[in-house]
Amino acid sequence: xxxxxxxxxxxxxxxxxxxxxxxxxxxxxxxxxxxxxxxxxxxxxxxxxxxxxxxxxxxxxxxxxxxxxxxxxxxxxxxxxxxxxxxxxxxxxxxxxxxxxxxxxxxxxxxxxxxxxxxxxxxxxxxxxxxxxxxxxxxxxxxxxxxxxxxxxxxxxxxxxxxxxxxxxxxxxxxxxxxxxxxxxxxxxxxxxxxxxxxxxxxxxxxxxxxxxxxxxxxxxxxxxxxxxxxxxxxxxxxxxxxxxxxxxxxxxxxxx
Ligand code: G
Ligand code: G
Ligand code: NA
Numbered sequence: 001x002x003x004x005x006x007x008x009x010x011x012x013x014x015x016x017x018x019x020x021x022x023x024x025x026x027x028x029x030x031x032x033x034x035x036x037x038x039x040x041x042x043x044x045x046x047x048x049x050x051x052x053x054x055x056x057x058x059x060x061x062x063x064x065x066x067x068x069x070x071x072x073x074x075x076x077x078x079x080x081x082x083x084x085x086x087x088x089x090x091x092x093x094x095x096x097x098x099x100x101x102x103x104x105x106x107x108x109x110x111x112x113x114x115x116x117x118x119x120x121x122x123x124x125x126x127x128x129x130x131x132x133x134x135x136x137x138x139x140x141x142x143x144x145x146x147x148x149x150x151x152x153x154x155x156x157x158x159x160x161x162x163x164x165x166x167x168x169x170x171x172x173x174x175x176x177x178x179x180x181x182x183x184x185x186x187x188x189x190x191x192x193x194x195x196x197x198x199x200x201x202x203x204x205x206x207x208x209x210x211x212x213x214x215x216x217x218x219x220x221x222x223x224x225x226x227x228x229x230x231x232x233x234x235x236x237x238x239x240x241x242x243x244x245x246x247x248x249x250x251x252x253x254x255x256x257x
Pocket of ligand 2: 021042098160184217218219220237238239240
């Protein structure tokens with residue numbers, strides 16, 4: 001049982017840490033195909049007694065409390081600082097952070113993201129914020145306002161877990177987003193299931209028609225990577241490319257790519 005008080009202490013005492021999972025360009029990109037695009041920051045809780053706790057155990061608890069505000073600001077601050085450091089290893093490398101539904105209802109959030117970018121001297125376009133369709137649908141009018149304010153900063157926005165929600169392409173077209181992340185369940189099923197493959201192909205085609213970049217997550221095999229590359233998918237992420245790992249490993253990965 002996770003107590004809210006314990007999470008508050010964890011934040012105050014610095015018990016959270018970020019692991020970074022790499023993303024590569026599958027088609028084109030500044031350094032050509034295969035080059036690093038950036039990382040997704042995934043939070044872990046290094047609990048003093050219980051060891052490393054994965055995010056699906058504590059994020060849902062944080063999300064229903066007011067802690068979500070200072071928590072996400074901490075993640076953004078750490079991720080932006082880290083991305084600024086990584087520029088020395090690979091100029092232009094980006095960083096993505098997961099944002100929760102309640103962050104999109106907070107009018108202060110865009111200004112605070114802007115402060116973090118200025119504090120660490122990071123170009124806004126190198127920060128990507130991942131939001132789910134359901135986070136937007138919780139209160140579409142207010143979420144849209146926040147997304148527009150974030151977009152005006154120059155931050156990149158992507159729709160996470162795309163395909164699992166209810167949003168139509170017609171609706172997506174009205175959002176100020178730059179990219180779609182195709183949900184892992186579609187990507188995992190691609191190699192064996194021709195229907196799944198057809199779904200992924202049409203998501204990629206429709207996204208490109210709307211001028212959106214497509215990121216495939218959950219790539220676990222060379223075969224899946226090759227299929228996605230052949231379909232024109234822009235960016236790939238998954239265990240086949242790299243596991244989430246600490247910043248020092250991310251630096252090593254960048255030097256090797
Ligand atoms: O790292 P892992 O694949 O176990 O992450 C599980 C889930 O937790 C993913 O859906 C991921 O988006 C989410 N998650 C990880 N870190 C964060 C975070 O800092 N903030 C939010 N809101 N979600 C996160
Ligand atoms: O979209 P979301 O933020 O939920 O996705 C991140 C989650 O997916 C994290 O828990 C991460 O560890 C996990 N993940 C990343 N790559 C892969 C993969 O190739 N296969 C599987 N099964 N999970 C992955
Ligand atoms: Na994500």
